[in-house]
Amino acid sequence: MAYPKFILTSDGRIRLGMVVLHRHLLEPGELCLGGGYWSINHAARQVELSGASSDYGKPQWSRVAKLLLPRDYEGYIFTWLTGGNHQPLSLLLPVEYV
Numbered sequence: 001m002a003y004p005k006f007i008l009t010s011d012g013r014i015r016l017g018m019v020v021l022h023r024h025l026l027e028p029g030e031l032c033l034g035g036g037y038w039s040i041n042h043a044a045r046q047v048e049l050s051g052a053s054s055d056y057g058k059p060q061w062s063r064v065a066k067l068l069l070p071r072d073y074e075g076y077i078f079t080w081l082t083g084g085n086h087q088p089l090s091l092l093l094p095v096e097y098v
Contacts, residue, residue, distance in 0.1 A: 006049055007035035007056065012064035012093070014078070022053040034059035047073055050081035066094040073097070
């Protein structure tokens with residue numbers, strides 16, 4: 001069964017999808033630096049990322065220089081849910097929509 005999963009690639013790209021396994025989100029030649037699950041609140045224009053990939057573990061935010069977010073969600077705030085708190089990813093790293 002497919003679930004809403006995301007990965008963080010070595011170039012800082014966040015890729016969202018409905019997949020069975022996190023590795024199904026990888027393109028050939030990409031390296032995954034972790035992943036987890038996502039949900040979207042369109043009314044609040046927020047994408048919440050949380051959890052960890054059973055294949056790759058938690059996202060390793062410190063290993064990328066900037067985040068490349070899907071252009072389809074430009075204007076949305078991407079947050080990382082940690083310890084019950086929503087932390088905007090733009091406070092961790094520069095963000096670019098591609």
